Amino acid sequence: MTVISTFSQKKREKQWKFERKVLRELKLVHVKKDIQEQFQSIVPFHFLTHPFLMDPCTDMAIDAYLLGAEYSRFGYFGETIEQVKKRCHDEVTELSHYVFDLLHGWYSESDFILDSLKIASEVFVDRWWERGFHEGEKRYRLRLH
Secondary structure, three states: OOOOOOHHHHHHHHHHHHHHHHHOOOOHHHHHHHHHHHHOOOOHHHHHHOHHHHHHHHHHHHHHHHHHHHHHHHHHOOOOHHHHHHHOHHHHHHHHHHHHHHHHOOOOOOHHHHHHHHHHHHHHHHHHHHHHHHHHHHHHHOOOO
16 A cells, blocks of 8 residues: 655645755844844834844744745746746735834834835845845755755
């Protein structure tokens, strides 16, 4: 008697394996340092008194990194980074909105600060997406996928 496995199970296992390999290159120290650099000028008091805000931001950075690594195969096959970004625009936008909504709750309604926070959130997610994209593309070029 043999074990029957479906295509979706095999595909998910392969994706998990790829994600684990890509995450080996990611250092949490670099992620936390980048979070502080990106948001400390906008949210200095809250990050110092509520460090638990760093955990969801770290999760979003990791998600953006993995999303970029997942879509890097299109870059390996010849698409430019702008074309690949258009493919996953909705997912990247959702991640940046999540970071913005998370930090938005800690502010009084100041339009200038909220605009700065929105831009910082988009830049933060975009930066980690690009890092994941370049790491995944490197793994595809070296045939380490």
